[in-house]
Amino acid sequence: MEYFLQQLINAVTLGSIYGLIAIGYTMVYGIIGMINFAHGDVFMIGGFMSLIGFLLCAMLGISSAPLAVVLVLLLAMAFTAVFGWTIERVAYRPLRGSFRLAPLISAIGVSIALQNYVQLAQGARPKPHTSLVQGGFTLYSANGFDVRVSWLQIVIVVLTVALMAGFTLVIGRTALGRQQRACEQDMKMASLLGVNVDRTISLTFMMGAALAAVAGMMFMMYYGVIDFFVGFLAGIKAFTAAVLGGIGSLPGAILGGLLIGLIEVFWAAYFSSEYKDVAAFGVLVLVLIFRPTGLLGRPELEKV
Amino acid sequence: MSLAISGSSTGVLDWPAAFKDALVTALVAGALGLFIVGFRTADFGKGLGFEYQFVDLAIACGVIFAGRFALSCARGGTSVVTLLLGAGLLAIALLAPLPSAFLRTVSGLAGVALLVAGTWTSVRGTSAGGGRIAALSAASDVLGTRVFPWFGAALLGVAVVLPFMPFADQKVMDLGILILTYVMLGWGLNIVVGLAGLLDLGYVAFYAVGAYAYAMLSTQHGWSFWMCLPVAGMLAATFGVVLGFPVLRLRGDYLAIVTLGFGEIIRIVLLNWTDFTQGPAGIGGIPSATLFGRVFAENAPAGGQTFHEWMEIPFSANHRLIFLYFVVLALALLTNFVTHRLRRLPVGRAWEALREDEVACQALGINPTNTKLTAFAIGAMFAGFAGTFFAAKQRFVSPESFVFIESAIILAIVVLGGMGSQVGVVLASIILIGLPEWFRDLGLYRMLVFGVAMVLIMVFKPRGLISRREPTIRLETGGGP
16 A cells, blocks of 8 residues: 555656656647657757756855756756747748658657757766755655655646646637637638737747756656656657547646556556556557547547 | 748848848857757766867857858849858868867858859859759759659669679678668558558567567577568568557557557567567577578588588678678569559559548448558568568677667658659668768767758658659540540
């Protein structure tokens, strides 16, 4: 029971990180219908930005953990958003309206280029980092087993919930959100009605990249290490999460992220840690076979 | 150029706009590089510290600014500025003490590109030059339509005589075998992606099945290459059916992600099922392919005969490579031939119809799942053949060879070549596999260049290198009533 509870806490933390990356996939897929294959690498870049940000904070003598976290978070979000904007502008916008596979190939190219860019500029070795947010408390103790929650886990979950709420508001209530939903439904019609489609899509990519930067920072702090290749697996799993929850759906992305986190952590805890990724993909296949639109997705209308 | 900036295509240069555009581009580049390049994290013994590279970054931004501005000038008809800036960048690359060889190369290449762009616009600007260019492009079009049908045959001719050329040493043969392996994989995947329109991101899984099938059957049960080849192909096809059956009812991108997942699952299983596959250590000592039982080695094994004894020629290590080269050439041609024939069969027609409109196909009584399954299985079979060949060539297999990036490269070959174009696959393989191998000197920058090239080819030629495709069916128009 205690072991189960501890694993549950770990799973929710991991699931939050996946969920945040998944939002980026789901928003881009919803609006232009393409798999942004480079999103996992944008996440990795966000992680590197925050690593460098924390080192800078330490150099400048900012020792207060909350201040450093907020500063680094803003910095990483802002600069990673520039990556999101550039990728869309250079690699995807010229291909809009081209056939379906063209942007996917270009996205794979961007992914390879980003990984090698970071590898060249920062070196191939994993970079260790001790988190500023240390410690935690014992939630519950029985049979000689302590169920512990670290402050970092609380920060991660709270930040995810807050961002999720914020983005639901942005999509649901603001002018930008209305424009995004309009583009999602019918891009041509939206542009006829005066929506600046290019700007809306750029902003969507920037929002996705900023969220990926948050996830990257959390990942870097949680595992205490980052290298240029982490984006690949995390990206695939986050995309799996987005599909699992129903692609195009914001709550679905978080739900899918949590489920992938749960499956992965519990499989590793009770069966074997080698096959945890197999379990995550296996569940995805099962869900897609029995519910092809994902858990919260709307059924696609068949237009003839 | 499809990356044209707004408002500068009229032929009159808008100086402030061009300046602003170049400045913004340079600033964005600066923002992209500020943290990743500017602060290089390095371990100084007591935790991570920084190595600052701001000078490099500033120079790179300067080159980008000059390049972007010069391109705007060329587009605006003021190619003198372009030529001057290009010459300037080239001079900097050659003369100035730049901090790294990378910057020198980038600056030099940018200079050359600008010089070309500037000359091009200035020639096109004059009426005589413009006329000449128009005539030239018309002539090359005519040449293209005349020569195109023979292009494939010419390539085949080059491929056949290549091993007998004086320059064909081991390095050339290795590269030839590598390119042909990818050509074969590209043709195999073309059945799935190009003809049936199914996006398969886990193609390398079937390649792995073929390779491991041969590796295990030969090392544990002593099967020969030629016995294993059909078995491995059938095994891979069976895998294709088993994996495909549940997932082929899914549409488009879902299929992509599930095949990607399956590709990873196979790799993880190969990595972790140590009793069966020897895990990350891989399987070594795989026998190479033989020619009628004759081995390619300096000394014959007990009771066997070597190729050079049989032919009564002196031994050369190159013989084995030349033989393998012809084996893979034959396998690739088999793939091409089968694809070519299948396209004329009912099932091939059904694939292409299904790619265009699934609902209409269902209305006409085509079973989409079965039709897709045949495409998936046949594609997988050829990957299995290629895998067997790979194992025989390398004589060692490990899960390292079957990572996702391989699937991505094969898919890129198909798409960059022009979907469904068989010659395009050959060209794309030569460009994507051959050139990077040739430019091994690029070292670490090789994959960066590879990724950027993938993006650039897609942006400038989204339909692939060879976008013309022979129509499957031609309506008879000749002859009146």
